[in-house]
Amino acid sequence: MAKAGLPPNNPPKNSGKAEGLVQGSGSNLNGLNTNGLSAMSNGNAANVNGRNGVEINGAHGLNTNGLDATDRASALRLENIPDDLMTKCDNCGALLVTKDWLRDLKVCARCNYHTRLPARERLALLTDDQSFEEWDASLLPRDPLQFPGYEAKRTAAQLKTHLKDSCLIGGARLDNRVLGIGASDFGFMGGSMGSVFGEKVTRLLEHALEERMPAVMVISTGGARMQEGLMSLMQMAKTSAAVARLQNAGLPYLVVLTDPSTAGVQASFASLGDVTIAEPGALIGFTGARVIEQNLKIKLPKGFQSAEFQMEHGQLDMIVPRAKLKETIAQLLSLLLD
């Protein structure tokens, strides 16, 4: 029987729509409303959803209804932007050319926001090329309290970050000087300090002491890891004691506070540096501002717990932009050791 009246299985490609312009882009735009668009754009929404979901003209959910031909053509040209070409600043929403943003070490050219860096990137940035050699890479966290959901969360973090836990330590060179250096990774369960993190910081400091070399710790953390309860709180005393042993031997210990540096870590080895440096705009403190306000029933000043506020109130020695961090640490070590 003839299938008269049924739509063809393969409709002709050129169906009167300007497909050459937009067909096959496989693109998408969050919330893009294509109602009423001409044939030129039907069935295809321009791709402006970059790696972080870019914002075009400051408006999510671009509505192209009623646009004239020039506007439409300009909106549709966005589809030609590769996904990784533009990056949206997490702080001010500015649309940045990814190449420039990477050249600026992931600092926003408009608002100076210092994007959080994974530990490996951070260590590569602060040491001589290829000189970092990881120590104690095999240390694995346990689940002493059998805390509900801890194991699953940890496994997910391990898969996401390719780290075994939230802290990396090792030996490296900086301007050809050997040093022990470590960094925490906020992407791994908020950079929280459990028993492995604490043990690694302690070993970093002990190894630096044995080898008579300086130690640097770069912080990015929300504090102690609640899933390890007392085991994580004990790390505060253990790491602080290790700092004291290094300092008593006359060896420098520098701390770099990045966004965020808070709670149990900030209340222990992160606030014991011979020199405490912070990146601009970093959140630094113990308890969150809202909790303090609720408990003390007071209004806290604007910018409370920012690096700039802490600098003004004597909690920091210097605020150093990311691009100057490596040379500043090298200069400080030279001043302290040579």
Ligand SMILES: [Zn+2]
């Ligand atoms: Zn910005």
